[in-house]
Amino acid sequence: MQELEVAAPRRRRGLTWPWRGGPLAGALLALGILVLFNLIATPHFTSLQTLYVNLTQVTTIVIVAVGMTMVIATGGIDLSVGSLMAIAGALAPLIFAGRLFGMGPGLLADGLAFVLPVLAAMAFGTFNGWLVARFRIQPIVATLVLFIAGRGIAQVMTNGNLQAFHNASFYALGLGRVLGVPVQVWLMMAVVGAATWVMGRTLYGRQLLAVGGNEAAAQLSGLPVARIKIIVYAVSGLLSGIAGLIVIAINSSSDANLVGLGMELDAIAAVAVGGTALTGGRASIIGTLLGALIIQLLRYTLLSHGVPDAAALVVKATVILAAVYLQQVRRAS
Amino acid sequence: MTTMIDASSLPAAAKPGRRSTLLQRQGVVVALLLLILFGAWRYDDFFGLYNIMSVLRYNSMFALVALGMSFVIMTGGIDLSVGATAALASVVSAGLSDIGLGAGLAAGIGAGLAIGLINGLAITRFRLPAFVTTLATMLAARGLALLISGNQSVSVSWETSFTDLGGGDFLDFPIPAWIAIVAFIAGSVLLNFTGFGRTVLAIGGNEEAARLMGLPVARVKTLVYVLTGGLAGLAGVILAAQFGAGQPTEGQGWELFAIAAVVVGGTLLTGGMGSVGFTLAGTLLLGLIFNILNFENGRGDFTLSAYWQSVIRGAFLLIVVLLQNRLARRPT
Numbered sequence: 001m002q003e004l005e006v007a008a009p010r011r012r013r014g015l016t017w018p019w020r021g022g023p024l025a026g027a028l029l030a031l032g033i034l035v036l037f038n039l040i041a042t043p044h045f046t047s048l049q050t051l052y053v054n055l056t057q058v059t060t061i062v063i064v065a066v067g068m069t070m071v072i073a074t075g076g077i078d079l080s081v082g083s084l085m086a087i088a089g090a091l092a093p094l095i096f097a098g099r100l101f102g103m104g105p106g107l108l109a110d111g112l113a114f115v116l117p118v119l120a121a122m123a124f125g126t127f128n129g130w131l132v133a134r135f136r137i138q139p140i141v142a143t144l145v146l147f148i149a150g151r152g153i154a155q156v157m158t159n160g161n162l163q164a165f166h167n168a169s170f171y172a173l174g175l176g177r178v179l180g181v182p183v184q185v186w187l188m189m190a191v192v193g194a195a196t197w198v199m200g201r202t203l204y205g206r207q208l209l210a211v212g213g214n215e216a217a218a219q220l221s222g223l224p225v226a227r228i229k230i231i232v233y234a235v236s237g238l239l240s241g242i243a244g245l246i247v248i249a250i251n252s253s254s255d256a257n258l259v260g261l262g263m264e265l266d267a268i269a270a271v272a273v274g275g276t277a278l279t280g281g282r283a284s285i286i287g288t289l290l291g292a293l294i295i296q297l298l299r300y301t302l303l304s305h306g307v308p309d310a311a312a313l314v315v316k317a318t319v320i321l322a323a324v325y326l327q328q329v330r331r332a333s
Numbered sequence: 334m335t336t337m338i339d340a341s342s343l344p345a346a347a348k349p350g351r352r353s354t355l356l357q358r359q360g361v362v363v364a365l366l367l368l369i370l371f372g373a374w375r376y377d378d379f380f381g382l383y384n385i386m387s388v389l390r391y392n393s394m395f396a397l398v399a400l401g402m403s404f405v406i407m408t409g410g411i412d413l414s415v416g417a418t419a420a421l422a423s424v425v426s427a428g429l430s431d432i433g434l435g436a437g438l439a440a441g442i443g444a445g446l447a448i449g450l451i452n453g454l455a456i457t458r459f460r461l462p463a464f465v466t467t468l469a470t471m472l473a474a475r476g477l478a479l480l481i482s483g484n485q486s487v488s489v490s491w492e493t494s495f496t497d498l499g500g501g502d503f504l505d506f507p508i509p510a511w512i513a514i515v516a517f518i519a520g521s522v523l524l525n526f527t528g529f530g531r532t533v534l535a536i537g538g539n540e541e542a543a544r545l546m547g548l549p550v551a552r553v554k555t556l557v558y559v560l561t562g563g564l565a566g567l568a569g570v571i572l573a574a575q576f577g578a579g580q581p582t583e584g585q586g587w588e589l590f591a592i593a594a595v596v597v598g599g600t601l602l603t604g605g606m607g608s609v610g611f612t613l614a615g616t617l618l619l620g621l622i623f624n625i626l627n628f629e630n631g632r633g634d635f636t637l638s639a640y641w642q643s644v645i646r647g648a649f650l651l652i653v654v655l656l657q658n659r660l661a662r663r664p665t
Contacts, residue, residue: 077464079589131651135658138602140411144589145654149647155640265413265468272465279462310484313476317469321455324465 026326027274027290034297042304050300052182056250058296059188060085060243062289065267065274066195067236069288072271073199074229075212075280076132076139078236081267083150084124085244085260088117090154092170092245093163093254110169118241124150125237129230143233147264154256164253174249184246191239196285208232212280269316270295273323294319360656361597361611364649365618368625376628384624386507390499390575392620393509394419394568395590396613399598400513400520401561402591403612407524408557409537409604410456410463415565416587417474418448420580422569424482427579431490434498438570445566446559448474453555471588478581487579499575509571516564520609529553537604593646594619597653618653622646 038045064081071078095101096113124146131142176183199205207228210218219225240260248254268278274291275284298319302312372379398415405412426441448470455466489495501508524530532553535543544550568587573579592602598615600607622645630636 135655137654137658140592140602141596141650141654144593144596145647145651147589147647148593148650149644152640152643152645152647156638156644159638160640265471268464268468272468278464308480310476310479313472313479317471317473317476320465320469320472321461324461325459328460 024275024284024287024290026330027287027294027323030323031290031294031297034294034301038297038301038304042301052185054293054296054300055185055188056182057300058292059182059184060246061263061266061270061296062188062292063191063239063243063246064236064263065270065288065292066191066285067239068264068267069271069274069276069283069285070195070199070208070232071139071236072268072276072278073208073212073280073283074232075215076229076232077143077268077278078125078128078233079140079143079264080124080128080146080150081236081240081243082260082263083147083154084121084237084240085247085263086151086154086256087124087157088121088241088244089248089254089259090158090163090256091117091120092248093165093167094157096167096170097163097165107169110167113167114169114173114245117245118238121241121244122234122238125240126230126234128237129233132233133226133229151256154259158254158256160257162253162255166252170245170249171252173246174252184250187242187246191242192285192289199283199285204228204231209281209283212282214281266292266295269320273320275327291323294323359599360653361599361614361618364597364653364656365614365621368618368621372621372625372628376625376632379625379628386510388617388620388624389510389513390507392616393507393513394571394575395587395594395620396513396616397516397564397568397571398587399591399594399612399616400516400609401564402588403595403598403600403607403609404520404524404533404557405463405561406592406595406600406602407533407537407604407607408554409540410554410557411467411592411602412452412558412561413464413467413588414448414452414471414474415561415568415591416584417471417478418445418562418565418584419569419572419587420582420584421445421448421474421478421481422566423573423583424478424487424569424579424581426495426570427487427489427573428481430493430495430573432493434494437489437493437495437573438498438567441570441573442563442566445562445564445569447562449559449562449565450555452562453558456558457551457555475581482579482581484581486581487573489573489577489579491577496574496577499571499573509575512567512571516567517609517613524607524609529556533557534605534607537606539605590619593650597650599657618649619646622649 044050064085068078068081092113095116096109098109101112128139128143128146131137131145132139135142173183178186199208207218207223210221210223211225211228215225240263243263244259247259270292271288272278272291273294274287274289276282276287295316298316299312302315303309307315378384398419402412402415422441422444425444426437429440430437452463452467452470455461455470456463494501497508498512499509503511524533532543532548532550535546535548536550536554540550569584572583594615595607595612596602596615597618598608598611598613600612623642626637626639626642626645
């Protein structure tokens with residue numbers, strides 16, 4: 001089984017870093033070409049404004065896609081991320097507006113409005129993991145349950161209504177800046193950094209790849225496979241919850257019908273473009289970051305040159321296919 | 334010996350036997366019968382001709398998509414593009430519906446076949462993973478549908494007989510339901526009595542072994558995606574005919590609904606086994622939930638908003654999957 005090579009120590013360093021010519025070289029090159037093209041052809045591309053527009057649009061995808069990368073590394077998939085975003089996004093305004101616990105406005109209510117929705121999303125993620133690990137239901141089916149039911153839960157909680165709000169704490173999360181950089185971008189960098197560390201430097205990261213590389217072998221060598229899997233789905237749920245809060249903070253409103261809609265596909269596309277094989281046993285967090293940036297910048301480039309959104313979809317599809325094909329050729333050689 | 338590792342974690346080593354396969358499928362039949370009995374007991378008009386006809390008319394589109402999905406899943410693949418393909422087909426067929434029924438039908442099915450051919454060739458010739466390939470063609474088909482229609486629904490021609498495909502009757506039975514029934518019979522014959530069907534199952538069971546046996550793996554896999562695309566296209570034509578317009582934004586989530594129907598029907602996503610009849614039962618089960626919700630609201634004891642539909646569907650999917658899991662494990 002060639003996947004077993006993930007356990008080899010030489011992978012530990014080196015391939016995670018693009019400038020050493022690893023599998024990320026292609027993604028980096030593509031990103032470079034896109035940036036170069038924009039520098040030449042797109043007016044006002046170098047402004048800070050453009051950078052922030054692109055970064056704020058990509059943060060939620062990156063945060064969700066990091067969790068997706070880890071799930072995919074175990075050989076699984078998580079279709080429920082968008083629905084979990086909707087649940088977290090629906091819960092938060094209910095809490096700080098006092099409709100859920102009858103709580104008056106204040107810092108305590110705001111704090112709970114941050115923490116509880118994220119914990120709820122994490123609990124749903126744990127449920128996914130429990131189905132996958134304990135009942136051995138295929139991940140695509142197990143997470144399909146909450147993909148279908150999760151958005152319904154969010155809609156039922158809010159009666160499908162748009163919840164508009166003015167809340168200083170959420171305003172800060174959505175539009176605030178620290179040292180000139182948007183808060184959510186800091187958050188994104190923290191998530192990417194933590195995940196890179198976990199995957200590269202911790203026992204759990206190694207175990208996760210071992211499970212994805214060859215589950216039977218991992219089980220036979222005594223790894224707690226079920227626990228490893230449950231944790232990874234819980235993390236994916238947690239990150240989806242955070243992303244859901246960011247989306248409603250940016251919009252200053254929460255619409256259970258729309259928050260996180262189609263996010264599972266964006267995240268999977270970012271993971272695939274970033275060079276993580278969907279069969280498991282490999283993971284590149286930085287690759288996923290690059291994948292998400294490529295897709296976002298591509299969309300921005302097309303839009304700023306007047307290409308309609310519909311045509312941008314076709315281009316995006318072509319790029320995803322080309323990226324995955326090129327990685328495959330690379331791996332085979 | 335009590336094994337630490339469950340059989341399902343070793344897909345190549347242990348496929349479920351005939352007995353557990355049968356048990357796995359019973360879940361859906363039991364659930365469907367219970368749901369029908371519940372409906373008949375609780376609601377007066379549930380067994381009325383009108384209700385039965387409209388349930389069949391509406392769900393025939395989903396049944397066609399789920400039929401194609403069954404074949405793809407039996408080869409061990411997946412097709413996420415079916416919903417967007419149906420949307421594209423509905424736009425194309427609505428646009429050509431003023432020429433006539435035949436033109437609209439051919440255009441819609443043709444669009445579906447084309448998307449299916451792209452899927453099949455990308456997966457077999459370029460060896461791209463089915464999940465990513467069909468994810469990409471899903472985006473592309475949606476983009477094309479929006480481009481062709483200019484982001485608007487395209488109304489069909491009422492001058493020609495095109496709308497009969499959605500709203501018409503033949504022998505007092507809805508035409509879309511006839512189409513679905515014929516398609517399912519053909520699908521069942523194809524699966525059970527032809528070399529093509531046996532090859533489909535062989536590929537899902539063990540693709541490498543099927544290749545070594547000299548079976549035309551690449552050709553059959555390509556054809557399966559083409560077939561699924563064509564069925565999704567047909568579903569799109571019926572969609573346009575039924576609602577009087579091609580709908581570029583319709584069909585979102587159809588792929589997952591179809592996968593749910595196939596799974597509820599007891600077909601394993603790992604491929605190698607399956608039944609189209611049980612997929613039909615799975616589709617009806619998920620469709621009836623919506624119908625019963627409508628009746629429940631009609632009674633007025635308490636009202637459940639339409640949003641409950643997806644919660645209940647998800648819960649049903651969970652129950653059936655857990656049920657299958659238990660039933661299939663009991664015999665050791």
